[in-house]
Amino acid sequence: MFPNYSSVLFFGNKWRYRPTMKVTALYLLAATVAMVVFCVEGQEVSKCAVSYRHVAFSAGRSTDLQATGKPAIIIYDAVILNEGHAYDEATGIFTAPMSGVFVFHFHAINYHTKRLYLWLVHNGKRINSGYAHPTQHYATGSNSAALHLTEGDRVWIELENGYGLHNHPGENHSTFTGYLLYPENSGLQLIATG
Secondary structure, three states: OOOOOEEEEOOOOOOOOOOOOEEEEEOOOOOOOOEEEEEOOOOEHHHOEEEEOOOEEEEEOOOOEEOOOOOEEOOOOEEEEEEOOOEEOOOOEEEOOOOEEEEEEEEEEEOOOOOEEEEEEEOOEEEEEEEEOOOOOOOEEEEEEEEEEOOOOEEEEEEOOOOEEOOOOOOOOOEEEEEEEEEOOOOOOEEEEO
């Protein structure tokens, strides 16, 4: 793929070796990456080219939603950002493309006089909730969580049965956002001399 380069995966923001060391060998030890470092043999480690794998999304909902009969997965159809394409706007579900720690935020406004009750759900387990009880007009509910996910884990927002949320097209009153904070360390290594 890169005939004049070797690639190494490197997680975190600290080199384990002095940056003036010369690269003698590079190993690719995992298929899923958050950062790829490209080096030429003999090059100083600090001068290697770095490429990040981005995983981040933010989406809003363009219409009102009321859950009747059972809790409903909220489909956020107005995608603002979907780096890494891990959020599915057809289902409202985020699927982790790699293992690591991800951060999620959700925010919503209630539907007219109905109360708002949302859940952040990880693989079917409810993690935390957002609640709003309007006294006169509209009220908002929101929450956040950092979760350790394994590749393939799924996260979504659920609206509790009997509750509702409000939206206008283009205004994104109700949003769902998530991003990779850091990938799981897979024991990747850089071999250098110095």
